Amino acid sequence: MRASTRAGGDGTLGFPPGAGAGEGRWLFLKRFWEQRSAVASVSPSSRWLAHSAAEGIRPEDDPTVVELGAGTGPITAELVRALAGRGRLVVVERDAAFCAHLRRRFPGVEVVRADATGLDALLDDLGIGRVEHVVSALPMWWLPDAPRHRLLHAIGDRLDGTGSLHQVTTAPWLQGRLYRGLFQEVRFRFVPLNLPPGGVYQCRGWRGGGVTGGERR
Numbered sequence: 274m275r276a277s278t279r280a281g282g283d284g285t286l287g288f289p290p291g292a293g294a295g296e297g298r299w300l301f302l303k304r305f306w307e308q309r310s311a312v313a314s315v316s317p318s319s320r321w322l323a324h325s326a327a328e329g330i331r332p333e334d335d336p337t338v339v340e341l342g343a344g345t346g347p348i349t350a351e352l353v354r355a356l357a358g359r360g361r362l363v364v365v366e367r368d369a370a371f372c373a374h375l376r377r378r379f380p381g382v383e384v385v386r387a388d389a390t391g392l393d394a395l396l397d398d399l400g401i402g403r404v405e406h407v408v409s410a411l412p413m414w415w416l417p418d419a420p421r422h423r424l425l426h427a428i429g430d431r432l433d434g435t436g437s438l439h440q441v442t443t444a445p446w447l448q449g450r451l452y453r454g455l456f457q458e459v460r461f462r463f464v465p466l467n468l469p470p471g472g473v474y475q476c477r478g479w480r481g482g483g484v485t486g487g488e489r490r
C-alpha cells in the first residue's frame with residue numbers, strides 16, 4: 274500500500290507552484306462524490322486556508338514536517354513554499370488517485386500512500402523519530418474513537434513537547450475541546466475565505482492523556 278518518492282535534492286523539489294491545481298478541483302469533486310466521509314469536503318482548501326496551515330514553519334530550523342490527508346495538494350504547495358528546499362517534508366495520503374495526482378504535481382516530494390492512523394509504524398519505517406510539525410486536514414471528527422486516539426497519541430509523542438500540530442478544519446466547533454484537552458497551548462485562526470469558511474488549530478505542548486468519544490466535541 275505504501276510507495277515513496279524522495280526529494281530530488283536540487284532544493285526546488287521540482288514543481289512549478291500552482292501547477293495542477295485546476296485539474297485537482299475536478300478530481301477532488303469526483304473523489305468527494307465517491308468517498309464522502311473520507312474526503313469530507315466539496316472543494317480543496319483555498320490558498321488562504323492553505324497559507325494559514327503553513328504558518329509558523331521556519332525553514333532555517335530544517336524541520337521535519339509531516340502532512341496528513343493531502344488530497345490534491347493545496348497545503349502541500351504552501352508547505353513546499355514555506356520550506357524553500359530545507360528540512361524534510363513527508364506527505365501521507367490514503368487515496369490512490371490523490372497520490373497519483375500529488376506525484377505528478379510535486380515530482381520531488383516524498384508522497385506516501387498510507388492510512389494516517391498507522392502513523393507511528395509509518396514514521397518508524399521511514400526512519401523518522403522526532404517531528405517538528407504535523408499539518409493535518411484529515412476529517413478528524415469522522416474517525417472512529419480508537420484510530421483517532423492512536424493517531425493523536427502518535428502525533429503528540431513525535432512532537433515531543435515543542436513541535437506543533439496544525440489541524441485544518443471547516444467544523445471548528447466539533448474539535449476545540451478535543452485539542453484543548455490534549456495540548457497546553459491551542460490557538461485557532463479563522464479563515465473566512467474558504468468554501469465553506471474554516472480555520473486552523475495550532476496546538477503545542479502535548480499533555481498526553483486519553484482521547485475518548487466524550488472528548489470529541
Ligand SMILES: C[S@@+](CC[C@H](N)C(=O)[O-])C[C@H]1O[C@@H](n2cnc3c(N)ncnc32)[C@H](O)[C@@H]1O
Nearest residue numbers: 311314317318342343344366367368388389410
Ligand atoms: C478534507 S480533505 C483535505 C484535502 C487537502 N489537504 C485540502 O486541504 O484540500 C481530507 C483528505 O484526507 C484524506 N484522508 C482521509 N482519511 C485518511 C486517512 N485515514 N489516512 C490518510 N488520508 C486520509 C482524504 O483522502 C482527503 O484527501
